[in-house]
Amino acid sequence: MTAPAEAVPAPLEAPSYLQVESGLWSWLNTRDHKRIGVMFLATVTGMFLIGGCFALALRTELLTPNRTIMDATTYDRMFTLHGVTMVWLFLVPSIPTSFGNFLLPIQLGARDLAFPKLNLMSFYTFVLGAAITFGGMIAGGTDTGWTFYAPYADATPTDVVPVVIGIFTLGMSSIFSGVNFIATTHLMRARGLGWSNLPLFVWTIYGTSVIMVLATPVLGMALALVGLDHALHLGIFNPAVGGDPVLFQHIFWFYSHPAVYIMILPAMGVVIEVVPTFAHRRVSSYVAVAVSTVGIAFVGFLTWGHHMFVSGMSTFDAGVFGIMSMFVAIFSAIKVFTWVGTLYRGHIQVRTPLVYFFGFLFLFVFGGMTGVALATQALDVHWTDTYFVVAHFHFIMVGGSVTAFLAALHYWFPKMFGRLYDERVGMLSATAVFIGFVLTFLTQFLLGNMGMPRRYYSYPPRFQFLHVLSTGGAWLLGGAVLLALGNLLVALRWGEKAPPNPWHSRGFEWLVSSPPPKHNFSTTPRLDFSPYDYSMTEEEARERAGVG
Amino acid sequence: MSEPALGEQFHDLERQAATLRFGMWIFLVSEILLFAALFTLYAAYRTMFSEDFREGVLHNTFAYGTANLFILLTSSLTASLALYGARRDRRRWTGLMLVATAALGLAFIAVKLTEYGKHVEEGSTPGPWYHYAELPTFGGNRFFTMYWGMTGFHVLHLAAGVLVVSWMAVRAFKGHYTARYHVKLEMGTLYWSLVDLMWIFLWTILYLS
Numbered sequence: 001m002t003a004p005a006e007a008v009p010a011p012l013e014a015p016s017y018l019q020v021e022s023g024l025w026s027w028l029n030t031r032d033h034k035r036i037g038v039m040f041l042a043t044v045t046g047m048f049l050i051g052g053c054f055a056l057a058l059r060t061e062l063l064t065p066n067r068t069i070m071d072a073t074t075y076d077r078m079f080t081l082h083g084v085t086m087v088w089l090f091l092v093p094s095i096p097t098s099f100g101n102f103l104l105p106i107q108l109g110a111r112d113l114a115f116p117k118l119n120l121m122s123f124y125t126f127v128l129g130a131a132i133t134f135g136g137m138i139a140g141g142t143d144t145g146w147t148f149y150a151p152y153a154d155a156t157p158t159d160v161v162p163v164v165i166g167i168f169t170l171g172m173s174s175i176f177s178g179v180n181f182i183a184t185t186h187l188m189r190a191r192g193l194g195w196s197n198l199p200l201f202v203w204t205i206y207g208t209s210v211i212m213v214l215a216t217p218v219l220g221m222a223l224a225l226v227g228l229d230h231a232l233h234l235g236i237f238n239p240a241v242g243g244d245p246v247l248f249q250h251i252f253w254f255y256s257h258p259a260v261y262i263m264i265l266p267a268m269g270v271v272i273e274v275v276p277t278f279a280h281r282r283v284s285s286y287v288a289v290a291v292s293t294v295g296i297a298f299v300g301f302l303t304w305g306h307h308m309f310v311s312g313m314s315t316f317d318a319g320v321f322g323i324m325s326m327f328v329a330i331f332s333a334i335k336v337f338t339w340v341g342t343l344y345r346g347h348i349q350v351r352t353p354l355v356y357f358f359g360f361l362f363l364f365v366f367g368g369m370t371g372v373a374l375a376t377q378a379l380d381v382h383w384t385d386t387y388f389v390v391a392h393f394h395f396i397m398v399g400g401s402v403t404a405f406l407a408a409l410h411y412w413f414p415k416m417f418g419r420l421y422d423e424r425v426g427m428l429s430a431t432a433v434f435i436g437f438v439l440t441f442l443t444q445f446l447l448g449n450m451g452m453p454r455r456y457y458s459y460p461p462r463f464q465f466l467h468v469l470s471t472g473g474a475w476l477l478g479g480a481v482l483l484a485l486g487n488l489l490v491a492l493r494w495g496e497k498a499p500p501n502p503w504h505s506r507g508f509e510w511l512v513s514s515p516p517p518k519h520n521f522s523t524t525p526r527l528d529f530s531p532y533d534y535s536m537t538e539e540e541a542r543e544r545a546g547v548g
Numbered sequence: 549m550s551e552p553a554l555g556e557q558f559h560d561l562e563r564q565a566a567t568l569r570f571g572m573w574i575f576l577v578s579e580i581l582l583f584a585a586l587f588t589l590y591a592a593y594r595t596m597f598s599e600d601f602r603e604g605v606l607h608n609t610f611a612y613g614t615a616n617l618f619i620l621l622t623s624s625l626t627a628s629l630a631l632y633g634a635r636r637d638r639r640r641w642t643g644l645m646l647v648a649t650a651a652l653g654l655a656f657i658a659v660k661l662t663e664y665g666k667h668v669e670e671g672s673t674p675g676p677w678y679h680y681a682e683l684p685t686f687g688g689n690r691f692f693t694m695y696w697g698m699t700g701f702h703v704l705h706l707a708a709g710v711l712v713v714s715w716m717a718v719r720a721f722k723g724h725y726t727a728r729y730h731v732k733l734e735m736g737t738l739y740w741s742l743v744d745l746m747w748i749f750l751w752t753i754l755y756l757s
Contacts, residue, residue: 105557113557114567115568178574178578179571179574182574183574186570187570213581214577215581217578217579217585218584218585221582221585221586222585225697232676234674234676234697235689235693236693236697242597242689244592244593247592254585524559
């Protein structure tokens with residue numbers, strides 16, 4: 001195919017989305033997906049820091065076998081605060097609402113998302129949900145853990161209701177964003193952009209959105225009913241009046257297990273954009289990545305029972321759920337092989353995002369393998385409700401999602417803000433994040449295997465050494481994250497100006513200037529080639545897209 | 549008649565309409581899953597307390613539920629007729645049909661409230677307020693708790709629908725829906741049909757023995 005004849009190349013440089021309007025109101029009332037993405041990014045990063053402070057308080061309390069800095073009830077509320085903040089206010093929205101919002105339309109060659117007003121509404125719904133949740137936490141707090149298991153959630157003297165209403169509201173925000181992303185992916189693609197050359201990040205955001213739209217309402221209903229149970233004593237999940245608490249677990253995990261893939265699929269999407277860019281090589285198998293993305297999104301709906309092996313499930317059911325869970329491992333393994341295969345014989349350029357990827361790779365594989373072990377009924381019974389489970393899901397959720405979030409932040413930072421950051425500090429902080437993380441959670445695998453139960457305030461003195469190591473790791477991790485964010489904040493003000501394509505990627509988002517103009521592309525591009533084709537030069541790709 | 553607004557992210561009205569319609573369908577799928585959680589609970593409790601649930605259905609007033617079924621089916625007809633009117637640029641017809649739809653929605657709510665009144669009187673109320681003499685069992689309590697939960701949730705959706713349809717009626721009289729562009733009317737009637745469809749299922753499991 002020949003390049004479309006563009007008589008006039010890009011006219012005068014259009015002002016960037018950051019400059020086109022100014023003033024606080026122009027941000028608060030914007031419809032621009034990029035600005036909304038940046039607002040989400042700032043919000044979820046703030047949530048991450050708050051959740052991190054709770055985590056550090058918890059770890060500090062656990063330095064000694066008994067009371068260190070807080071009493072038992074405060075500790076119970078604190079781990080609930082930590083879980084609720086990290087899961088619902090950070091991990092679930094993190095990558096889709098920030099980078100997904102910012103990048104999806106650009107990678108599709110569109111001017112904006114399908115429903116810009118809905119997008120803004122999603123942001124404010126999120127802020128409202130966060131405000132209600134925090135309001136509830138400050139007013140009384142709750143001690144149920146982030147899982148709100150009945151019948152304890154019905155009976156606890158702490159105040160469950162506002163927190164539940166807050167999370168319900170956050171769920172609405174998720175659904176709005178999911179609907180928007182799905183409609184945009186289907187109907188807003190540029191000419192020539194089909195399902196076989198869609199950027200893989202879009203595939204993962206699409207898969208995530210499907211989960212958001214299908215699973216979130218079920219969670220919303222489960223939490224609404226727990227709230228009603230607590231407030232009105234309807235006893236829907238209360239065995240004292242004939243209710244069945246295990247039903248709550250089924251409905252809760254029907255969402256909350258796929259929610260794990262809401263957290264990890266976008267992370268995988270980030271990785272598959274980062275790796276080809278820094279290996280300067282096409283993705284080793286596009287089809288394998290796309291199919292495994294959809295595969296995980298689908299199978300993720302059929303594995304919820306592996307959270308309930310000790311809730312009175314038959315051996316046969318447990319076996320079926322165990323086997324379904326292994327399918328996730330197969331799809332994940334396909335992804336791991338494509339990432340590594342892409343690096344093989346590439347012209348690898350080690351930059352901060354790639355350092356995060358190396359950490360991600362180890363943590364994800366390690367976390368995933370322990371997940372397979374946990375999905376095996378015989379082993380799970382021994383490890384249920386111990387630190388082993390805590391360590392496993394932190395490897396996936398923090399080791400996977402958070403390192404990918406930080407990788408994305410460093411990878412797209414020049415695109416979003418038009419500045420370059422200090423690579424040395426970036427790489428140093430990435431390495432420190434990895435070391436801090438391993439120190440924090442590898443010790444927890446050992447603790448769990450020795451029998452340390454999760455959510456306990458006190459423990460026998462023989463566990464203290466490992467607890468102290470874990471706490472030390474947590475402080476290192478906290479410091480490393482602050483260093484990484486500080487580096488970016490400095491770059492925002494004093495960083496060198498970024499060229500449109502500082503990494504020499506072929507990804508479509510790098511065709512536009514850094515930061516992009518309000519409507520992304522000055523002319524409608526033709527994207528009838530692969531965003532991972534390194535046989536073309538950058539100029540050839542630009543010409544072929546018709547962006548000058 | 550006013551010109552339909554083309555969002556700056558779109559190139560033409562056809563694509564904009566197709567996108568809005570598609571987005572609405574995705575949203576409706578999400579709504580169905582919201583109800584699915586309740587239907588799942590109902591199925592589970594019906595399995596646990598099958599005898600009491602059968603009794604519970606018998607103690608419900610078939611006439612109220614069925615009257616409401618016909619009211620909602622008719623309202624779906626008027627909603628479709630409104631769409632028919634918009635496709636032919638008959639603004640008054642469209643507006644009147646939407647008014648009829650909203651009125652039927654209000655009639656549904658009126659019947660439902662009357663029925664709730666009957667439940668309160670006889671004590672077939674949810675959870676801790678349950679003191680129904682004819683079915684003094686855990687299972688009876690579970691049935692009527694689910695009944696209140698499901699119908700209450702449905703009636704909230706219906707009330708939201710009445711607001712949407714009334715708003716659309718005003719827009720229709722003002723001539724916002726033309727034969728060329730009336731996708732928002734289509735979206736509203738889709739939502740209305742879903743609420744109607746839900747009642748068909750609720751009627752089946754709560755009133756038919």
